[in-house]
Amino acid sequence: MNVSCSGLDGCPGRYCGRLQHGLKCEPICGACPIGYRLFNHSDICSPCNEDAVPRDYMYFLFMILVTLSGHLVVLAMEVIKGKRTRTRNLVVTACICVLECVVAGIITLLLFEPYGNVVIKSCGARQVSDFYPIFYNPVPDFVHEIDCVSEVVHPL
Helix, strand or coil: CCEEHHHCCCCCCCCEEECEECCEECCCCEECCCCEEECCCCCEEEECCEECCHHHHHHHHHHHHHHHHHHHHHHHHHHHHCCCCCHHHHHHHHHHHHHHHHHHHHHHHHHCCCCCCCCCEECCCCCHHHHCHHHHCCCCCCCCCCCCCCCCCCCC
16 A cells, blocks of 8 residues: 655665555555665665776676586586596587677676666665664664665666
8 A cells, every 4th residue: 555655754774665656655654675775865766877986897707607616616526526527528518608698698798687788787886884784773772773785886
């Protein structure tokens, strides 16, 4: 059930917000979904449309390399155990691992907004706390914590 945005109280905490659907807002404050964040001290989760900076591309490349490293470690363990002894099979398997990670990265970019484009959109980092939002969950009554943890800084 959505209610008018103007009649709602502000959300507590630095990272709690609500989604807006036309002129109506969700009544409960919570974490903004992936691809949204709070801008300009408002309580409305807004979409992230900033162009990516080199750090965002490096993060994406790092995630692909971590996956590739996992594949290659398993392949190396098979070589050590003696399951793969032929050099040709080893090279073909390593090339398939690289191809799998690259194709998965491209498909990931195609499935996120803007759909069908190999473009990274980012929310950007405004302050150090954007990297650690879990430490900024509000506790309005000093008993119950409102979970507003979301991935504030992400490159997709």
